[in-house]
Amino acid sequence: MLTIGDSQFSSRLFTGTGKFASADQMLAALAASGSQLVTLAMKRVDLKAGFDDILAPIRQSGVKLLPNTSGARNAKEAIFAAELAREVLGTSWIKLEIHPDPKYLMPDPIETFNAAKVLCERGFTVLPYVHADPVLCRNLESVGCAAVMPLGSPIGSNRGLETATFLKIIIEQASVPVVVDAGIGSPSQAMAAMEMGASAVLVNTAIAASRNPVKMALCFADAVATGRKAYEAGLAQVHQRAMGTSPQQALTGFLTE
Amino acid sequence: MNEISISLNGQLIQVPVSTSLEAMLEAQAVALDSIALVRGGEVVPKSTWSEVECQADDVIEIFGVVAGG
Numbered sequence: 103m104l105t106i107g108d109s110q111f112s113s114r115l116f117t118g119t120g121k122f123a124s125a126d127q128m129l130a131a132l133a134a135s136g137s138q139l140v141t142l143a144m145k146r147v148d149l150k151a152g153f154d155d156i157l158a159p160i161r162q163s164g165v166k167l168l169p170n171t172s173g174a175r176n177a178k179e180a181i182f183a184a185e186l187a188r189e190v191l192g193t194s195w196i197k198l199e200i201h202p203d204p205k206y207l208m209p210d211p212i213e214t215f216n217a218a219k220v221l222c223e224r225g226f227t228v229l230p231y232v233h234a235d236p237v238l239c240r241n242l243e244s245v246g247c248a249a250v251m252p253l254g255s256p257i258g259s260n261r262g263l264e265t266a267t268f269l270k271i272i273i274e275q276a277s278v279p280v281v282v283d284a285g286i287g288s289p290s291q292a293m294a295a296m297e298m299g300a301s302a303v304l305v306n307t308a309i310a311a312s313r314n315p316v317k318m319a320l321c322f323a324d325a326v327a328t329g330r331k332a333y334e335a336g337l338a339q340v341h342q343r344a345m346g347t348s349p350q351q352a353l354t355g356f357l358t359e
Numbered sequence: 360m361n362e363i364s365i366s367l368n369g370q371l372i373q374v375p376v377s378t379s380l381e382a383m384l385e386a387q388a389v390a391l392d393s394i395a396l397v398r399g400g401e402v403v404p405k406s407t408w409s410e411v412e413c414q415a416d417d418v419i420e421i422f423g424v425v426a427g428g
Contacts, residue, residue, distance in 0.1 A: 118428030128426065143427025146420055147389060149368050157393045157424045172427050185402050186422050189395035257428070306428030 104301055106279050107195070107227040107248040109166060111138045114296065115326040116168070116281065118306025119160070121258075122315060129159055131309055135319035140165045141197055141304070143172045144186050157191075168229065170197040176210075177217035184221055196221060197251070199231040207257045211238050215245070222246035231283055234265035239272045239280075250276060251283035251304065254295065258307040260287025263294055273299040289318075289325035296329025297337060363415040374413050381408040384421070395422045 104111045117137040122128035169187035174180035184196040200214050201207040209232050221228045227248045232238055234252040242250055252272055255261035273280050279301035286292050287308045295303050305322055312318035362373045374383050384391055396403045397420045
């Protein structure tokens with residue numbers, strides 16, 4: 103079981119709700135993924151467009167909700183978004199994300215740190231989305247974040263674990279759960295993150311934008327479970343040279359002995 | 360009946376004087392348990408919506424949840 107804050111999760115696959123073709127498809131894929139923690143975003147209601155209540159069916163499914171602060175450009179806006187989310191959803195859990203740059207959506211480390219500090223003081227369970235920066239992750243942990251969520255590669259890019267070297271350092275040093283968030287594009291990449299020792303992964307685009315999101319959600323669930331088991335089993339050591347698996351004496355020597 | 364004008368998500372609307380925030384919201388096509396209300400930049404707790412009345416020239420914004428990663 104994975105423990106974050108006051109909650110336990112038997113599934114180590116967390117999922118986002120964005121980019122699905124329809125609400126029905128999203129709900130079916132979430133169910134198939136087995137995910138117990140699901141992200142949502144906050145937005146000003148467009149009264150002319152009509153109110154699309156996606157929340158009711160997600161609430162009914164019984165998963166834990168993780169609202170995000172997407173759209174916030176600085177700490178002040180992110181704190182405001184967290185307060186809104188707490189009011190709407192009745193949860194103090196918040197995925198803190200501040201990424202003002204629209205092209206690469208790189209998280210702003212300074213604003214994220216400042217917001218995390220305030221939100222932790224106000225009693226939020228803060229899961230910050232950050233670059234794979236081991237020093238920043240330790241600092242976020244020290245101000246009380248319940249987990250850290252470093253990126254594998256840019257959001258929605260499906261490029262996988264391009265930050266692998268630094269993810270390994272974060273995992274080695276962290277005493278809070280490490281959730282690899284953003285960039286995971288395939289089940290094998292999710293499995294690699296879990297083999298590395300990540301506590302969980304957060305996947306959205308790779309499932310939602312696949313040809314068959316329900317089937318892909320099942321694949322991710324399998325990959326994450328297998329990767330975790332492999333980590334627990336302890337991977338064998340990597341060597342530069344061959345290490346024989348059969349007796350190494352010359353065959354003739356073996357015959358004459 | 361006397362009416363006052365308030366701004367709701369950028370649109371000016373008229374409501375009768377002494378209309379509670381809750382009554383004002385009920386006239387909109389929104390699910391009350393799925394939204395947050397901000398008045399003058401401050402979040403107004405849901406527990407007070409039935410008591411707090413709209414004031415002339417209030418700037419009110421309502422926020423909801425959308426899909427996201």
